[in-house]
Amino acid sequence: MKNVTDNAYPVTPQIPIPSGFGPHTTAREVIEGYQLSGKVAIVTGGYSGVGLETTRALAEAGATVIIPARTMGKAQSAIATIPRVELEELDLIDPASIDAFAQRFLDTRRPLHILINNAGIMVPPLTRDARGYESQFAINHLGHFQLTARLWPALKQAAGARVISVSSAGIRFGGVDFEDPNFEHKTYEKWRAYGQSKSANALFAVALDRRGYAHGVRAFSVHPGRIITDLVRHMSEDEMNAATSGPNAKFKTPEQGAATSVWCATSQQLDGKGGVYCEDVDIARPVPKEALDGTIHVSSGVFPWAIDPAFAERLWQLSESMTGVMFQP
Structure with missing residues (x-):
């Protein structure tokens, strides 16, 4: 799939609607009154933390939810009381595992109405996959890029699908280093690497929405908020103390x-909307310019390097090159 420059694509403004919801809104409140019977969803990481509550809300509204899981025993225990959930094996750091999972789903010939790319890791020690790629970029972004590409026929088949890319306020730590994404020529900094992967998640939604528009596939990126889950397992005691104290x-x-x-x-x-970064159950505002030069600190909003269309296209080309995977028109 080539670069997209279709002038007919309607760019959604990166400003709140407003939605009428807010930071204290729950998933059940958001979906109240919605009936998702007959809809099929895939939620990566859907058996833990935010992903588990995402699964629960979708399933209780009537959707069939497929959870790709690396740790099947843990997943089986977590979803035991949730209806209409199917478990499948998947390891996002293993390209062969991604392809096998996607093919099993495609073989069912079901449309895919919702894909929530939720799974991820945060600030581990430097680890590389079998290709030599830094693990946060490989799992958080490249794994989901490949998974979405392989599931593309089912997303198009839905005739109105949505893809959600779970990003983070970690985008504040920086954008994608297109020259050295795998820390081969610079010292590994775990927070910088995390920020890069989360900025990549947001940029992926920008480029994917532009490509999916003609097929009825819309994409969004999401900052879920600050939540204590298993994701913090690699943080030190000092880092946890700093994160959980102060105003x-x-x-x-x-x-x-x-x-x-x-x-x-x-x-x-x-x-009719897509390609935007969302938080607190609304479209987020861009951060003010004073936040970019450090004059002020902001706790919300999206940084420009995470929604820049040119960066999104550059990341798309880099992702195709690094994975060897291309979306089919």
Whole structure:
């Protein structure tokens, strides 16, 4: 699929609607009144933390939810009481595992109405996959890029699908280093690497929405909010103490954290929209210019390097090159 320069593509403004919801809204509140019977969703990481609450909300509204899981025993225990959930094996750091999972789904010939790319890792010690790629970029972005590409026929088949890319306020740590994404020529910095992967998640939604528009596939990126989940397992005690103290130490519950993903995946308020970064169950505002030069600190909003269309296209080309995977028209 070549670069997209279709002038007919309607760019959605990166400004709040406003939605009428807010930071304390839960996933159940967002989806109240929606009936998803007959809809099929895939939620990566859908058996833990925010992902589990995302699964629960979609399934209780009637959707069939497929959870790709690396740890099947943990997943089986977590979803035991949730209806209409199917478990499948998948390891996002293994390209062969991604292809096998996607092919099993395609073989069912079901359309895919909702894909929520939720799974991820945060600030581990330097680890590389079998290709030599830095693990946060490989799992958080490249794995989901490949998964979405392989599931593309099912997304188009849905005739109205949504793809949700779970990003983070970690975008503040920086954008994608297109010259050295794998820290081969610079010292590994775990927070810089995390920020890069989360900025990539947001940029992926920008480029994917432009490509999916003609096929009825819309894409959004999401900051779920600050939530204490298993994702923090690589943080040191000092880092945890710093993160959980001070005036900005405001946390959401997993149910509140799932709300923005569920809203982006289902809300009629977003019909005809796409390619934007969302938080607190609304489209986020761009951060003010004073935040870019460090004059002020902001706790919300999206940084320009995470929604820049030119960066999004450059990342798309880089992702195709690194994975060897291309989306089929």
